[in-house]
Each structure stands twice: as structure tokens, then as C-alpha cells.
Amino acid sequence: MPHMLKNVLAGVLTAEEASQVYSAFDQVGDIVIIKIPDSLAAKKQVIAEAILANVKTAKTVFAQASAVKGDYRIRELEFVAGENRTITEYREHGCRFRVDVARAYFSPRLSTERQRIASLVQDRETIVNMFAGIGTYSIIIAKAVKTCRVYSIDSNSVAHDLCIENAKINKVADRVVPICADASEAIKSQLAGVADRVIMPLPERAKEFVEPAVLALKKHGGVVHYFAHVKADGKQKAKEEAGAKDAKEVFAPYSYEILGTTVVREVGPRIYQIVADVKITKK
Numbered sequence: 091m092p093h094m095l096k097n098v099l100a101g102v103l104t105a106e107e108a109s110q111v112y113s114a115f116d117q118v119g120d121i122v123i124i125k126i127p128d129s130l131a132a133k134k135q136v137i138a139e140a141i142l143a144n145v146k147t148a149k150t151v152f153a154q155a156s157a158v159k160g161d162y163r164i165r166e167l168e169f170v171a172g173e174n175r176t177i178t179e180y181r182e183h184g185c186r187f188r189v190d191v192a193r194a195y196f197s198p199r200l201s202t203e204r205q206r207i208a209s210l211v212q213d214r215e216t217i218v219n220m221f222a223g224i225g226t227y228s229i230i231i232a233k234a235v236k237t238c239r240v241y242s243i244d245s246n247s248v249a250h251d252l253c254i255e256n257a258k259i260n261k262v263a264d265r266v267v268p269i270c271a272d273a274s275e276a277i278k279s280q281l282a283g284v285a286d287r288v289i290m291p292l293p294e295r296a297k298e299f300v301e302p303a304v305l306a307l308k309k310h311g312g313v314v315h316y317f318a319h320v321k322a323d324g325k326q327k328a329k330e331e332a333g334a335k336d337a338k339e340v341f342a343p344y345s346y347e348i349l350g351t352t353v354v355r356e357v358g359p360r361i362y363q364i365v366a367d368v369k370i371t372k373k
């Protein structure tokens with residue numbers, strides 16, 4: 091959050107109140123999403139106006155009205171100020187994404203992880219992105235590695251339609267293949283044995299989808315990026331103990347090697363989102 095805004099909010103909020111707003115501020119394109127604690131509900135409008143006045147790139151302010159929830163991982167938003175629209179354009183790693191902040195999952199906070207996974211992809215890989223959303227991982231990968239192909243599954247038709255549009259905008263529609271379906275069904279019916287790499291960015295439920303993820307890998311095996319939420323006392327323990335332990339349990343039925351574990355972010359008090367890169371060898 092820009093420094094200037096801190097000063098502006100300091101004029102309308104106490105320092106303690108202001109710090110609650112700073113810690114939960116997302117900007118996606120020209121849309122700002124803030125979390126307003128109940129105690130500050132009466133000051134919602136004045137906070138939003140201060141943001142619009144001071145963040146030059148912001149045109150719209152929404153307040154988050156529920157946690158991220160449901161299969162589609164979306165949150166209820168309450169319009170507060172500016173232009174009343176939920177669609178915007180977001181730029182990341184040289185790609186442009188059309189985003190609907192209300193109807194399909196999107197988080198600007200995963201940008202480093204998207205870049206990290208893209209940097210691991212080799213020439214001519216086939217990738218299955220089981221929970222592709224609006225196509226962020228898939229498109230960043232396809233743009234970075236011109237010879238790869240990415241099957242991009244999502245069960246939310248709004249996310250699927252945006253993925254189609256985003257693949258076209260970024261000129262990778264010939265290699266990003268959006269599929270609107272349940273990931274497990276899509277793999278069983280059309281993607282068994284096709285993948286060098288499988289991405290599973292649904293940390294709340296990835297565990298339930300390990301079997302289809304392994305099924306999607308080629309006959310000799312490949313790499314699975316397994317996302318999970320783990321409890322730990324600090325980031326280091328999340329990486330070295332909790333993350334590796336979780337992945338070991340989940341992949342125990344297979345011949346596997348954990349290539350590495352990354353902590354993506356803290357998602358709650360002592361709860362971390364991790365990604366384990368797991369190499370599976372099929373007999």
C-alpha cells in the first residue's frame with residue numbers, strides 16, 4: 091500500500107485501526123479489495139474514498155464480504171466506491187489477464203510461485219493444470235516455453251471462459267487447451283498418461299485428487315506440483331517438516347521422490363500454503 095495512503099488513513103483512522111486495513115489490501119488491475127473489520131464498518135466509505143484519491147491506478151473499491159469459499163474458491167464482494175464493475179485487466183510476467191474478481195478465483199499473491207513453476211518447465215513438455223482458474227499458470231508457462239502444451243481444467247464455467255479469452259489475448263491459444271470439467275473426470279476420460287508435469291493449485295482439496303494427478307502422468311512418470319495447507323510454527327518448519335511430512339503421507343502409495351518444498355505464503359495464524367515438487371516413477 092502506498093506510503094501516502096498510510097498518511098491519509100491516519101487522518102481518518104487511529105494508527106491501530108489503520109494497520110488492520112493495511113494488512114488486507116489487494117489490488118487487481120484497477121480494482122482494490124479491502125477487508126474492513128466490523129468495528130470500522132461505519133468508516134468503510136471514507137476509507138474507500140481515501141484509497142481512490144491516493145492510489146492513482148485504482149478506479150474501484152470493494153470490501154470483502156465473506157471468506158474465499160466453495161468449490162470455485164470465490165468470495166462475496168460489496169461494492170463501496172468508484173466504478174461499479176468486477177472485471178479488470180491484470181498484468182504479470184509479460185502476460186495480460188482479464189479477471190472477474192467476483193465470479194472466478196484470482197490472487198495476485200501467487201505471482202512468485204507461478205514464475206517459479208514456469209522456470210522448471212522444459213521444451214516440449216505436456217502439462218496438465220488440474221485447477222487452472224482463468225489460466226494464470228498455464229498462460230505464463232506457455233508464454234515462457236514456446237514448445238509446451240498445457241491442458242487447463244476448471245469446473246467453473248466463468249473461469250473457463252476467461253481462460254479461453256486470456257489464451258487468445260496472450261497468443262498461446264494453440265497450446266493452452268481449456269477444458270471445463272471436474273479435473274478427475276477430465277483426466278479419466280481424456281488425459282490419462284499424457285503429462286510430463288501436473289499442477290494441482292487447489293490446496294484445500296489437492297489430497298483428494300492425487301490419484302487422477304498420477305494417472306495423468308506419462309507411463310514412465312513425471313513431476314506433480316502438490317499444493318497443500320499445513321500447520322507449523324514458522325515458515326522454516328512449514329517447509330522442512332510439515333510440508334514434506336504431508337507430501338510423504340499423500341504420495342506413500344507411489345514410487346516418489348520429493349524434489350523440494352516451497353512455502354508460498356502464510357494463509358492464517360501458523361497455517362502455510364506449501365507446494366511440494368514430487369517426482370513420480372511409474373513401473
Ligand SMILES: C[S@@+](CC[C@H](N)C(=O)[O-])C[C@H]1O[C@@H](n2cnc3c(N)ncnc32)[C@H](O)[C@@H]1O
Nearest residue numbers: 161162195221222223226244245246272273291
Ligand atoms: C485456488 S483456485 C486456483 C486457480 C488458478 N490456478 C490460479 O492460481 O489463479 C482453484 C480453482 O479450482 C477450480 N476447481 C475446484 N474444484 C474443481 C474440480 N473438481 N475440478 C476442476 N476445477 C476445480 C475452482 O473453480 C478454482 O478456479
